[in-house]
Amino acid sequence: MLARYKPxxxxxxxxxxxxxxxxxxxxxxxxxxxxxxxxxxxxxxxxFENYHAILxxxxxxxxxxKMIKYAAxxxxxxxxxxxxxxxxLVFHVRNRNLAIGLxxxxxxxxxxxxxxxxxxxxxxxxxxxxxxxALLKLGLIRVPLRILLFxxxxxxxxxxxxxxxxxxxxxxxxxSRIDRNLFEAALDAGASRLDTLRxxxxxxxxxxxVMGSIFVVTLVMGDFxxxxxxxxxxxxxxxxxxxxxxxxxxxxxxxxxAVILLLILTVLIAILTRFVDVRQELVxxx
Amino acid sequence: MSDAEPIMxxxxxxxxxxxxxxxxxxxxxxxxxxxxxPRRAWTFYALAAFFSAYVLFLxxxxxxxxxxxxxxxxGALSFPMRxxxxxxxxxxxxxxxxxxxxxxxxxxxxxxxxxxxxxVFSVAAGLGFRRRVRGSSAIFYAVIVSLTAPxxxxxxxxxxxxxxxxxxxxxFSSALGAHLSWTLPxxxxxxxxxxxxxxxxxxEAARDLGASPSQTLRMVVLPILAPGIIAIALxxxxxxxxxxxxxLQTTGPSNTVPIEIWSxxxxxxxxxxxxxxxxxxxxxxxxxxxxxxxxTLIQRRRAAxxxxx
Amino acid sequence: xASTISSPEAAAPARGEPxxxxxxxxxxxxxxxxxxxVDGIDLRIEPGxxxxxxxxxxxxxxxxxRMIAGHETPSEGAILIDGRNxxxxxxxxxxxxxxxxxxALFPHLSxxxxxxxxxxxxxIDRKARxxxxxxxxxxxxxxxxxxxxxxxxxxxxxxxxALARAIIMRPTVLLLDEPLSALxxxxxxxxxxxxxxxxxELGITFIHVTHTQLEAIxxxxxxxxxxxxxxxQSAPPREIYAQPRTEYVAAFIGGQNVLHGQVTRxxxxxxxxAGANGAHYVLxxxxxxxxxxQTLSFAVRRxxxxxxxxxxxxxxxxxxxxxxxxxxxxxxxxxxxxVATDDPATPGCVVYVEENTFFRDPVSVGQRVRCxxxxxxxxxxx
Numbered sequence: 001m002l003a004r005y006k007p008x009x010x011x012x013x014x015x016x017x018x019x020x021x022x023x024x025x026x027x028x029x030x031x032x033x034x035x036x037x038x039x040x041x042x043x044x045x046x047x048f049e050n051y052h053a054i055l056x057x058x059x060x061x062x063x064x065x066k067m068i069k070y071a072a073x074x075x076x077x078x079x080x081x082x083x084x085x086x087x088x089l090v091f092h093v094r095n096r097n098l099a100i101g102l103x104x105x106x107x108x109x110x111x112x113x114x115x116x117x118x119x120x121x122x123x124x125x126x127x128x129x130x131x132x133x134a135l136l137k138l139g140l141i142r143v144p145l146r147i148l149l150f151x152x153x154x155x156x157x158x159x160x161x162x163x164x165x166x167x168x169x170x171x172x173x174x175x176s177r178i179d180r181n182l183f184e185a186a187l188d189a190g191a192s193r194l195d196t197l198r199x200x201x202x203x204x205x206x207x208x209x210v211m212g213s214i215f216v217v218t219l220v221m222g223d224f225x226x227x228x229x230x231x232x233x234x235x236x237x238x239x240x241x242x243x244x245x246x247x248x249x250x251x252x253x254x255x256x257x258a259v260i261l262l263l264i265l266t267v268l269i270a271i272l273t274r275f276v277d278v279r280q281e282l283v284x285x286x
Numbered sequence: 287m288s289d290a291e292p293i294m295x296x297x298x299x300x301x302x303x304x305x306x307x308x309x310x311x312x313x314x315x316x317x318x319x320x321x322x323x324p325r326r327a328w329t330f331y332a333l334a335a336f337f338s339a340y341v342l343f344l345x346x347x348x349x350x351x352x353x354x355x356x357x358x359x360x361g362a363l364s365f366p367m368r369x370x371x372x373x374x375x376x377x378x379x380x381x382x383x384x385x386x387x388x389x390x391x392x393x394x395x396x397x398x399x400x401x402x403x404x405x406v407f408s409v410a411a412g413l414g415f416r417r418r419v420r421g422s423s424a425i426f427y428a429v430i431v432s433l434t435a436p437x438x439x440x441x442x443x444x445x446x447x448x449x450x451x452x453x454x455x456x457x458f459s460s461a462l463g464a465h466l467s468w469t470l471p472x473x474x475x476x477x478x479x480x481x482x483x484x485x486x487x488x489x490e491a492a493r494d495l496g497a498s499p500s501q502t503l504r505m506v507v508l509p510i511l512a513p514g515i516i517a518i519a520l521x522x523x524x525x526x527x528x529x530x531x532x533x534l535q536t537t538g539p540s541n542t543v544p545i546e547i548w549s550x551x552x553x554x555x556x557x558x559x560x561x562x563x564x565x566x567x568x569x570x571x572x573x574x575x576x577x578x579x580x581x582t583l584i585q586r587r588r589a590a591x592x593x594x595x
Numbered sequence: 596x597a598s599t600i601s602s603p604e605a606a607a608p609a610r611g612e613p614x615x616x617x618x619x620x621x622x623x624x625x626x627x628x629x630x631x632x633v634d635g636i637d638l639r640i641e642p643g644x645x646x647x648x649x650x651x652x653x654x655x656x657x658x659x660x661r662m663i664a665g666h667e668t669p670s671e672g673a674i675l676i677d678g679r680n681x682x683x684x685x686x687x688x689x690x691x692x693x694x695x696x697x698x699a700l701f702p703h704l705s706x707x708x709x710x711x712x713x714x715x716x717x718x719i720d721r722k723a724r725x726x727x728x729x730x731x732x733x734x735x736x737x738x739x740x741x742x743x744x745x746x747x748x749x750x751x752x753x754x755x756x757a758l759a760r761a762i763i764m765r766p767t768v769l770l771l772d773e774p775l776s777a778l779x780x781x782x783x784x785x786x787x788x789x790x791x792x793x794x795x796e797l798g799i800t801f802i803h804v805t806h807t808q809l810e811a812i813x814x815x816x817x818x819x820x821x822x823x824x825x826x827x828q829s830a831p832p833r834e835i836y837a838q839p840r841t842e843y844v845a846a847f848i849g850g851q852n853v854l855h856g857q858v859t860r861x862x863x864x865x866x867x868x869a870g871a872n873g874a875h876y877v878l879x880x881x882x883x884x885x886x887x888x889q890t891l892s893f894a895v896r897r898x899x900x901x902x903x904x905x906x907x908x909x910x911x912x913x914x915x916x917x918x919x920x921x922x923x924x925x926x927x928x929x930x931x932x933x934v935a936t937d938d939p940a941t942p943g944c945v946v947y948v949e950e951n952t953f954f955r956d957p958v959s960v961g962q963r964v965r966c967x968x969x970x971x972x973x974x975x976x977x
Binding site for chain 2: 006007008009010011013014015017018020021022023024025026028029032081084085087088089092102104105106108109111112113114115116117119120121123124128130133161164193214215218221222223224239242243246251254255258261262265269
C-alpha cells in the first residue's frame with residue numbers, strides 16, 4: 001500500500017526546494033512590485049506606480065531595446081556556430097568515442113565561472129592585447145583597434161563565448177537521434193547535400209534549436225554583469241538597472257522591473273514552445 | 287555488404303554522386319576491396335577547421351589568463367609578459383587584495399553540501415518521475431522555470447523572502463537554497479537522460495529473486511545508475527562553486543569566490559585577479575578530473591552495454 | 596549459514612516426486628483504464644510438466660504469467676501452487692522464479708554474481724553462495740564464462756545465465772516470458788531443445804509464454820491457447836493440432852483449413868452440410884447439439900487434404916471443394932498449394948502435398964483443381 005505513495009515521497013524533496021526557493025520568491029517579487037518605496041523603507045501597499053514609472057521611462061525602453069539587440073545578435077551567432085559544431089560532431093566524426101570526447105572538450109570551459117571567463121577576454125582584446133599585437137605584427141593594421149574591447153562587439157563576443165554551449169548541447173542531442181539511413185534515402189531520391197540539410201536535417205533538429213534558443217535568449221536578457229564589465233562600466237542592462245535599485249534598497253521598482261522582464265520572457269518561451277514538446281525533448285521517454 | 291562501417295559514418299561523404307561514371311575506376315574498386323576508407327568530402331575539412339576555430343575561441347582567452355597570472359611583480363593586466371614568478375599568487379594568499387582564502391574556505395564546503403543534497407534529491411525525483419503521477423507536470427514546468435528565470439531575480443526574491451520573515455540571509459540557508467534552485471534542475475535533467483535508458487525489468491528481476499526494496503535500491507538500481515550519479519555530483523559541485531547571480535543577494539555578509547572575483551573586477555587592477563582565476567579554475571578541473579576518471583573506470587568495467595530493447 | 600541451500604519458504608514435497616502443480620481459479624485482472632486482460636481463468640497445470648501459454652499480443656498470456664510470478668496482483672481469483680494459496684504473497688514466498696524477456700541480467704555484475712544474487716539477498720555468506728553459484732553455472736555449461744559481464748556474452752549465453760539465476764533457489768515452478776524471442780532463428784531452435792532438456796532434468800514445472808505456435812507444440816506437454824483474456828483451448832499439443840476446438844484456435848495454431856456450411860441433415864453418426872455452389876460436406880458428429888439450418892464450421896488439416904485436377908464430370912462428390920491454384924511454394928518435404936476456392940465463405944484453402952505425391956501428378960498455377968479429404972479428417976469447431 002505504501003507503494004502507491006512512493007512516487008509522491010520521492011518527488012517531495014525536489015518539490016519542497018522548488019516551492020521554497022523558486023515559487024515563493026517569485027510570488028514575493030510579484031507582490032513587492034506593488035509596494036511603495038520612500039527611498040529607505042519598503043511599504044506594503046497596492047499601487048501601480050512602480051510599473052508606471054518604469055513603463056513610461058524612456059530609459060526602460062532603451063535598455064530593453066539594447067538587450068534585445070544583444071540577444072538577437074548572440075542568438076544568431078550562437079545558432080550558426082552551434083549548428084555547425086554539432087553537425088560536425090554528429091555526422092562527420094566517425095568514431096563515436098572521439099565524438100563524445102570532442103563534445104566534452106567543448107563543455108569543459110562551462111565548468112569555470114562565467115565571471116572569470118569574461119575577464120579573461122581583457123588581455124586578448126585590449127589595445128596591447130593579443131589580437132591587436134598579432135594584427136600589428138602582421139601589418140594588417142597600423143593603429144591598435146579600440147573597438148575590440150569595451151564596445152558592443154566585446155559584449156556580444158563575451159555572450160557568444162559564454163552561452164554557445166547552451167545551443168550546442170540540445171542541437172547535438174536532436175541530431176544524434178536522426179536515423180542515418182535518412183541520408184542515404186535522400187541521396188537515393190536525388191537530393192543534393194544542401195537539399196538534405198535543408199529538408200531532412202533542419203526539420204528534425206528543430207526541437208533542439210528551439211530549446212537552445214530559449215536558453216540563450218533568457219540568459220542574455222537576464223544578464224547584468226557581462227554588459228557592465230565588457231562595455232567598460234558605462235553601459236547598463238535591464239537587470240543591472242535592477243541591481244542598482246537593489247543596491248539602494250529600492251526594492252519595489254526593482255521588483256516591478258523583474259516582473260516585466262519575466263512576463264516578456266514567458267511570452268517568448270510560450271511562443272517558442274509551440275514548436276516543440278518540451279517534456280518529450282528533455283525526458284526522452286517514448 | 288562488403289563494408290561494415292560504424293553507424294556514425296556520414297554517407298554524404300561518399301565520393302559517389304549522381305553524375306559519376308557508370309563504374310568506378312579500377313584502382314578505386316581495388317582499394318575498396320582491400321578495405322580502404324572512402325575519401326572525405328571537402329565539407330569535412332571545412333567543418334573541422336570551423337570546429338578547431340571554435341575550440342581556440344573557447345580556450346584561447348583562458349590560456350592567456352593562466353599565462354599572465356605567472357607574471358613578476360612588474361606585471362600588468364595585459365601582454366607583454368613582465369617577468370615570471372608566483373608573486374601574484376602570493377599576493378592573493380596573503381589576503382591583501384581580497385579575502386580569497388576566506389571565500390574558498392566558504393565556497394568549497396557549501397559546494398560539497400549542495401552536491402550531496404543535489405544527488406539525493408535528483409535521484410529520488412528521477413525515480414519518482416517514472417510514473418506520471420498527478421502534479422508531475424507542474425513540477426516539471428517548475429524545473430524549467432528555475433532554469434530559465436534570470437538568476438538575479440530569483441536571488442532578489444529569496445533575499446526578500448528572508449527579510450520578510452526576519453531571517454538572516456546566510457550561507458547554509460539562503461545561499462544553499464539559491465544554489466539548489468540552480469543545481470537541482472540540472473540534476474533532474476540528467477536523471478531524465480539516465481533513467482530513460484533504465485530498464486524497470488532489473489528491479490523486477492531483483493524482486494523475483496527475493497530482494498527487498500532497500501536491497502534492490504542498494505544492490506541493483508544505484509550501482510547501475512552510478513555514472514549518472516557521478517555526473518550529477520559533478521554538476522552539483524561545480525555549479526555551486528561557480529554560481530554568481532543568485533548568490534549575490536543571498537550570502538549575507540561573507541562572500542563566495544565568484545562574488546569575490548566580481549568585487550575585484552570593480553576595484554582591483556592587477557594580475558592578482560588572473561591568479562585568482564587560475565586558482566579557482568584549477569580547483570574546478572581537479573574535481574572534474576576525479577569525477578570523469580571514476581566514470582571512465584566504471585564504464586570500462588562494464589564493457590559493451592547490453593542492448594535490452 | 597546454510598550448508599544445504601534450499602528454498603525454505605515453499606514446503607517442497609519429497610525429492611524425486613514431481614512438484615510445482617499450479618491451479619488457477621477464476622483468475623481475473625482488470626487494469627485501471629478498464630481493460631480486462633485476464634478474464635475469469637480456470638486452469639490446472641500438472642506438477643513437473645512443461646506448459647506453454649500461447650496466443651497473439653494482447654491475449655493476456657504475459658499478464659497471467661506475471662500474476663503467477665507475483666509481479667502483478669489479481670483483481671479476482673486465486674492462485675494455488677502445490678495446494679497452497681499464494682495469492683497476494685511476494686515472489687520470494689511462492690517458490691517460483693521468473694526468466695524475463697530480454698533476461699534482465701544485472702549489467703554491473705559478473706555471471707557468477709548474477710547467479711548468486713538470490714543467495715546474497717538472503718544473507719548467505721560469500722564463500723557458500725559463490726560455491727553454489729558455480730555449481731549451477733556448471734549445470735548450464737557456462738563455467739568458462741563465470742567472470743564475464745552480461746554485455747560480453749552472446750544471446751544464447753545470456754539466456755543460460757538467466758536460467759541459472761532463476762533455478763539456483765530450486766523453485767518448484769519456473770516462469771519463462773518469451774525466452775526465445777530475442778534470439779535469431781537458428782539459436783531459437785537450438786535453445787528450445789535445451790530448455791526442454793533442462794525441464795526434464797530438473798523435474799519441475801515450466802510455464803512458458805510464447806506467440807510462436809510451432810515452438811509451443813514442440814516443447815510443451817500442455818498447450819494453453821489464449822484469446823482476449825480467456826482460454827480458447829487447453830490440451831496436449833497433438834490434440835490441439837489435430838482437433839482444434841474453435842475457429843480461433845484452428846486459425847491460430849495454423850496448419851488447418853476452416854470451412855463453413857449449413858446443416859441439411861444429421862443423425863447420430865454424421866452431419867451433412869451444404870456449402871456454396873453445390874458443394875456438400877459430411878462430417879463425424881460430435882457431442883455438440885445440432886439444429887437444421889444452423890451454420891457450422893469445421894477444420895481439415897492441410898496435410899490431410901489432397902489436390903487433383905478437376906474431373907470431367909462437374910457433379911460434386913461429398914467432401915470436395917473446387918477452386919483455382921493461386922500459388923505454389925516448394926517447402927522441401929512438401930509443396931504448399933494455395934487455392935482460391937469457389938466458396939466465398941472460405942476464400943482460400945492451403946494444402947500441403949507430400950513432395951513425391953505432388954510431382955507424380957503436378958498441378959500448375961491458374962489451373963482449376965478439386966480439393967478433397969476423407970470423412971474422418973474433418974472435425975467440427977465450436
